Amino acid sequence: MSHTVVFNLGTKLLPETPFTIIYTICSIAACVYYFSPTLVALSIAQGTIMFVMCHFFRRKMTVWISALPLLYYAMHQTTKFSQNPFLIYTFVSYSMLSYVSYNIDTINGAGRKEDDTIAKRYLRMMFYTFYQPYLFSLIVLYADFERQMAARTTKQRDWKHCVFFAMRIALWWTVMEVALHFIYYETILRNIAYANTLPKNQLFSLSLTMGE
Numbered sequence: 001m002s003h004t005v006v007f008n009l010g011t012k013l014l015p016e017t018p019f020t021i022i023y024t025i026c027s028i029a030a031c032v033y034y035f036s037p038t039l040v041a042l043s044i045a046q047g048t049i050m051f052v053m054c055h056f057f058r059r060k061m062t063v064w065i066s067a068l069p070l071l072y073y074a075m076h077q078t079t080k081f082s083q084n085p086f087l088i089y090t091f092v093s094y095s096m097l098s099y100v101s102y103n104i105d106t107i108n109g110a111g112r113k114e115d116d117t118i119a120k121r122y123l124r125m126m127f128y129t130f131y132q133p134y135l136f137s138l139i140v141l142y143a144d145f146e147r148q149m150a151a152r153t154t155k156q157r158d159w160k161h162c163v164f165f166a167m168r169i170a171l172w173w174t175v176m177e178v179a180l181h182f183i184y185y186e187t188i189l190r191n192i193a194y195a196n197t198l199p200k201n202q203l204f205s206l207s208l209t210m211g212e
Helices: 002-013 016-034 037-056 060-076 085-107 118-129 142-151 159-190 192-197 200-210
Strands: none
Touching: 002 016, 016 037, 016 118, 037 060, 037 085, 037 118, 060 085, 085 118, 085 142
16 A cells, blocks of 8 residues: 555656656665565676676577576575575565566567667666565566556546455455454364364464464
8 A cells, every 4th residue: 555655646746767766776775674685686686687688689598598597596505695595586586587577578679669778778677676566476577567557647547446446355354364363263272182183384384373
C-alpha cells in the first residue's frame, strides 16, 4: 500500500527522469537494508557487466555468456557473500533474471524510443530491476513491464472495483489469520500426543509460525 501511494504521487509530482533516479536510488537503499550491501553490490556489478557486454555485442548469446561467470561463482561460493543462502537464491537470482530479460528484450526491439542514450538505457534497466513489486516473488519480463507502465496513463481505473477487491482481500486475510492462530495452532498445542507424532520437518515449520 505504501509503495502504491509513493509511486503514484511521485509520478504525478515529478518529471519522469528525476523520479526514476530518486525511486531507483531509494529502492537500492531498501535492498541494502533487506539483504546486505555485498549482495546489492554483486547484483549491480553483474547487471553492469551484462549491460556493457550487450551494448558492444548485441547478440543473445552475449547475455548468457556474460551472466555465467558471476552467477556460477555466487551460487558455488554462497558463504563468501552471505551466511543465509536463501538471500542469494532470491535476490541475486531474481535480479539476474531481470537483467537477462531487459537485455534480451531490448535486443529484440522492446526498448523505449526515448531511451536514446547509454545512460538512459542503463537507468531504465536499473529501474526495471529494482522495481519493488517485481523485485522478488514475481517474474515479469521487461516487454510486459513496459506495456504495464505505458498502460498506466491510458487505462481507466475502476475505483469501486478496486476498493471492493481490497476489502475482499482484507476480509479473507483476517479470517485465515484468525483461523490459523486461534483454532489450528491452538489445537495442536493442546494435543501434545499428536505433536509428538509429527515428523521433524513439519514440527519445525509449525514451531516457526507458533513462535516456539
